[in-house]
Amino acid sequence: QKEVEQNSGPLSVPEGAIASLNCTYSDRGSQSFFWYRQYSGKSPELIMFIYSNGDKEDGRFTAQLNKASQYVSLLIRDSQPSDSATYLCAVRDNQGGKLIFGQGTELSVKP
Amino acid sequence: DTGVSQNPRHKITKRGQNVTFRCDPISEHNRLYWYRQTLGQGPEFLTYFQNEAQLEKSRLLSDRFSAERPKGSFSTLEIQRTEQGDSAMYLCASSSPGASIYGYTFGSGTRLTVV
Numbered sequence: 749q750k751e752v753e754q755n756s757g758p759l760s761v762p763e764g765a766i767a768s769l770n771c772t773y774s775d776r777g778s779q780s781f782f783w784y785r786q787y788s789g790k791s792p793e794l795i796m797f798i799y800s801n802g803d804k805e806d807g808r809f810t811a812q813l814n815k816a817s818q819y820v821s822l823l824i825r826d827s828q829p830s831d832s833a834t835y836l837c838a839v840r841d842n843q844g845g846k847l848i849f850g851q852g853t854e855l856s857v858k859p
Numbered sequence: 860d861t862g863v864s865q866n867p868r869h870k871i872t873k874r875g876q877n878v879t880f881r882c883d884p885i886s887e888h889n890r891l892y893w894y895r896q897t898l899g900q901g902p903e904f905l906t907y908f909q910n911e912a913q914l915e916k917s918r919l920l921s922d923r924f925s926a927e928r929p930k931g932s933f934s935t936l937e938i939q940r941t942e943q944g945d946s947a948m949y950l951c952a953s954s955s956p957g958a959s960i961y962g963y964t965f966g967s968g969t970r971l972t973v974v
Contacts, residue, residue: 756899782962791950791965792902836901838962844915846892847962849901 750775752839754850762858767824769853771837774818780840781813781820782847787833796822827857863966865951871972872941879937880969884953891934892963893926894950895919902950908934909956941973 751774761767769783780799784792798804798811798820810823820839824831834854838847864883872878884891889910894902905924906916910931920926923941928934938945948970954963 752901754901780962784962791948791968794962794964797962838901844907845890845956846904846907846915848904849894851899851901 750839750841750848752837752848752850754835754837754853756851757854758856759853760856760858761827763827763829765827765857767827767831767855767857769822769824769835769837769855771820771822771850772818773820773837773839773848775839775842776815776818777842778815778818778839779842781811782838782840783809783811783820783822784836784838784849785833786836786852792836824855827855829857829859831855832857863951863953863964865949865966865969867969868967869970869972871974874941874943874973876941877937877939878941878971879935880949880951880971881933881935882951882953882966883933884951885964888953888955888964889931890954890956890963891928892952892954893934893936894952896948896950896968897946905936938971941971943973946971946973 783796786792796811804811808825812821834852836852837850892907893905896902908928923939948968951966952963
């Protein structure tokens with residue numbers, strides 16, 4: 749059973765701080781990794797993808813990938829109250845192509 | 860391109876009734892996925908289609924669940940003899956193989972409540 753693990757939180761950070769969200773995965777052969785944001789009552793929205801070791805930056809978001817440690821993270825700089833949501837880590841299954849999701853981490857950014 | 864469309868948005872049904880949900884993917888996407896999400900959990904994979912072919916089904920998909928994608932366009936997900944444990948958000952997503960590294964796009968979901 750291929751698994752994706754996240755701390756469910758909630759993770760609370762003050763406005764302007766850096767939020768760090770973490771994810772581990774079990775399938776060493778995984779190649780593509782995704783972060784989705786999900787507001788309460790809404791569907792997931794893709795915010796970042798990464799498939800090479802190292803960092804990938806997009807605005808206030810940085811995704812970090814370490815395949816040797818089977819670890820993916822998302823950093824949100826200058827956190828805003830509007831960033832308060834659940835963040836889902838997903839890993840593409842190489843055998844079928846579907847995405848396997850973690851249980852999500854709830855982030856709360858306090859003004 | 861109007862995105863992935865799901866209908867209905869909400870469905871309340873009595874236990875034992877059958878329900879059917881519809882998903883219209885982004886027009887140029889040939890892959891279509893169904894997921895189920897319960898409160899506090901991530902989306903769980905149910906099944907996916909490439910064009911009209913159903914290529915994979917999760918063992919979560921009991922024989923009460925059936926999905927179709929006639930002509931490789933819209934898809935339907937039917938649940939027969941609903942149970943209270945079927946209450947969840949049912950999410951549809953689509954993608955094209957060439958852009959698969961970019962993830963896929965979800966619809967707004969259908970929230971099912973079984974009473």
